[in-house]
Structures are given as structure tokens and as C-alpha cells.
Amino acid sequence: MPTITNHMPTAELQALDAAHHMHPFSTQDGFRKKGARVIRSAEGVWLTDSEGHRILDGMAGLWCVNIGYGRTELADVAARQMRELPYYNTFFQTTHVPAIALSAKLAELAPGDLNHVFFAGSGSEANDTNLRMVRHYWSSLGKPEKSVVISRLNAYHGSTLGGASLGGMIPMHEQGGLPIPDIHHIGQPNWWAEGGDMTPEEFGIARARELEAAIEEIGEDRIAAFIAEPFQGAGGVIIPPDSYWPEIKRILEGRDILLIADEVICGFGRTGNWFGSQTLGIQPDIMTIAKGLSSGYQPIGGSIVSSKVAKVLAEDEFNHGYTYSGHPVAAAVALENLRIMEEERVIDHVRDVAAPYLREKWESLTEHPLVGEAKIVGLMGSIALTPDKASRAAFAAPAGTAGFITRERCFANNLIMRHVYDRMIIAPPLVIRPEEIDILIERAWQSLDESMARLK
Numbered sequence: 001m002p003t004i005t006n007h008m009p010t011a012e013l014q015a016l017d018a019a020h021h022m023h024p025f026s027t028q029d030g031f032r033k034k035g036a037r038v039i040r041s042a043e044g045v046w047l048t049d050s051e052g053h054r055i056l057d058g059m060a061g062l063w064c065v066n067i068g069y070g071r072t073e074l075a076d077v078a079a080r081q082m083r084e085l086p087y088y089n090t091f092f093q094t095t096h097v098p099a100i101a102l103s104a105k106l107a108e109l110a111p112g113d114l115n116h117v118f119f120a121g122s123g124s125e126a127n128d129t130n131l132r133m134v135r136h137y138w139s140s141l142g143k144p145e146k147s148v149v150i151s152r153l154n155a156y157h158g159s160t161l162g163g164a165s166l167g168g169m170i171p172m173h174e175q176g177g178l179p180i181p182d183i184h185h186i187g188q189p190n191w192w193a194e195g196g197d198m199t200p201e202e203f204g205i206a207r208a209r210e211l212e213a214a215i216e217e218i219g220e221d222r223i224a225a226f227i228a229e230p231f232q233g234a235g236g237v238i239i240p241p242d243s244y245w246p247e248i249k250r251i252l253e254g255r256d257i258l259l260i261a262d263e264v265i266c267g268f269g270r271t272g273n274w275f276g277s278q279t280l281g282i283q284p285d286i287m288t289i290a291k292g293l294s295s296g297y298q299p300i301g302g303s304i305v306s307s308k309v310a311k312v313l314a315e316d317e318f319n320h321g322y323t324y325s326g327h328p329v330a331a332a333v334a335l336e337n338l339r340i341m342e343e344e345r346v347i348d349h350v351r352d353v354a355a356p357y358l359r360e361k362w363e364s365l366t367e368h369p370l371v372g373e374a375k376i377v378g379l380m381g382s383i384a385l386t387p388d389k390a391s392r393a394a395f396a397a398p399a400g401t402a403g404f405i406t407r408e409r410c411f412a413n414n415l416i417m418r419h420v421y422d423r424m425i426i427a428p429p430l431v432i433r434p435e436e437i438d439i440l441i442e443r444a445w446q447s448l449d450e451s452m453a454r455l456k
């Protein structure tokens, strides 16, 4: 086998990649035919590929590189930690400083009485933890029959069996015989696609009341929790109507049902606050975290758990944990990431500079003939592509062709923007500057023009 390095010709790297590397959420044949783009290095919001192109990363990797690429402080901390204590676990009456310090820091940042942390290696693992944890919680309280978790269609909660079952992605369910038992899905608050003749506010209330109807149908005595992303990310950056979350709050108030906010995308500044729950004014019992926790520099996730839940769990052994729960290198890097976010006031930058600037530019995309609605909160946004704005029409089947073509045009124009069927989405690094936002919008507009020409 040849030594594989950055200096190899792109075509050879692509051939080896196609031969041996199975890519997530991808059609392997696509790589064989076209080859994957080889990303070589990155700085700030910019990626550089093996051909030397500079690509504006409008997705912060997978919604995770919140402080941007190239922060050598994180590399230094990782190297230091690896030299001192590269690994030890936190099972069986042991602990270490990175896990102690990170859990204490998260307890300080999280709202209300969310002040205990159970670590995992990813968001999916953390949601698996949540599923097991809420069932164990009710069982410990003498109510083992409270095992049903309510979630929403088109939610994304990860790729493990538990995460994918909690999620409401039908194509994922179809490939794996999912969901596992005792997961119930209600509708999503996606007014553009599903709101019919209702106003957004009416629709928000109607969709929230599906939760109430499900509780009545299944019985409160059977329901452990309701899980939701504050703002759906992978489902297409669906920003719910303003009426939605207050109604959900009303429905859960006074009911014995835990609220799990999946903050894997919304957490760590994405919506202009530390957590999306704060942007919405909700107080969950458990929050799922990952991604921006370490800005993607190390794989780490977790569940931030309220005193109420932690107190019950403390009485009994919770037979659950991962080899890498609270991994010292990942925890040290996450802590350094949070230090940088605080010291450089990254969330103030989102709230005061980047988000208002991006909002104005993003909303101006609705002037493009292909764009129906434009939605945005903080630094996560989406546009709906449509052949007819007035009727909010969808493109002729198969859904996603217009989105795919637009994504390809963005890629060719050195902008990473993702599509979810015919919705285009962005979530750039939080440190993006106004002049970089201008470039993002310019390239998006050009790509939409090119896409429209191909769709005719």
C-alpha cells in the first residue's frame, strides 16, 4: 500500500476513498462516480481542499465548529492533557479534573436547576442515555409503566437505535425496522410545508395540541417524557410559529411528564444564548448536548440533568455508561472551548453583530424567484425553494431535486450550504464576520440563479 499523505494527487485519494471508506448518509456509488472532495485544512470559516480552493463553510462542519477552525489553543490543551492523563474512566468510584471541571462549568452555564452532567461521546449516545435515564427515573419512583417517550416527525435525535427511534426521520425508520417500542411521534410545526390554510399562529397551536391529544390517548400514567429540539435543525431548520412553544409549555405544566430539550445544535450560542431553551423561555428537565460543546474539536456529548431527576437517580445504580464518558482529553478541550467563547464574548458577537446582519441579508433572499419563505434564529437559517410562492407549492416529485441541484451549485461556487429535500439550510461558525456573510449571500444568490436555469 502506498503511504497516503496530503501530497498525493486528488484523484488517487478519491479512488482509495471510494474503494475503502464508507461515508455516513451517502450513496457509496456517488463517490465511485464523482469522488469526494478532499478537505485539507481550515481557518476561521474557510476550508481549503486538495486543489487549493477556499470554501466558505456555511454549515460549521456539521453545525459544530462554533468558534471556527484553526484555534491552536485547543490543540495545545489536548496535547498537554494527553501527556498528563490521556485516559481514565469515571466508573467505579474514580474521577479526574477535566470531568469535574467541565461538569461544574456546565452546571454554571445551564439554566435553572440543570446542574448534573452525564457524559457521552456524541449526541446520539447522549439521547440513548436520556431514553434509558427517563425510564429508570420513573421506575425508581415506582412507576415502571411510564415508559413512552413522545417525539416529533422530522425531528433528528441521532443515528443509534435509540437516537434514530426518538427521531422522526421516516427514511431512517424504514431502513432499520424502527422505531423501537414505546416511542410515539406527533406532527412537526412546519407551517410552510404542512400549515394548509391556517395562519402560522393557528397552526402552531394546532401542532402543539397534538401533544395534548397524544397524552390523552396514551394516558399520562404511561408517558415518561416529551423530547424536542428547541428549533429543529436537520429536519430543515424549522422555526416554529411563535404560538407553538408557549402552548407546549401550557400542556406540560402540572403534568408528570419530563421535558428533554435536545440542544445538540441549539446549544452553545447558536441561537444567540447559551442554550436554545433560553431563547424560547423553556425550562427542560434534561438537555442533550454535543457538537458546539467542544466546537467539534473532540467528540463529546452529554446530558445535563436537573436536580429533581438527579436526586431520584442517585438512590439507585444506573446500569449505563460508555468507555469514553467524560474522556479527559475531550473534556479538557471542551472546557478550553467554553473559556474562549466566554473570554471572546462569542455569544455577544452572535447576538449583537452576526445574527442581525445575517437576518437582514438572509431575508432578502426571498426576493429571488426560487425562494418562498426565509427563516432564521441566531445563526441557523433556512429558505424554502418553491415553483410558486403564493401557493407555497412543492416541486413535482421526487422531492429534493431542486435542493440537491442548488446544493451542488453552492458546492461548485465554493459555499457549503446543505439541503433537506427542497429547503436550503445554513449554520455558519459563530465567529463569522459581516464581510464573510456578504460573500455567503452573494454565492447563495448566484447558486440559486444557476439552479433556476437548470430547473427550467
Ligand code: PLP
Pocket: 062, 121, 122, 123, 124, 125, 127, 156, 157, 158, 159, 163, 229, 233, 234, 262, 263, 264, 265, 288, 290, 291, 301
Ligand atoms: N440531536 C440533534 C438535534 C442533532 O442535530 C444531532 C446531530 O446532528 C444529534 C442529536 C446526534 O448527534 P451525533 O451526530 O453527535 O451523534
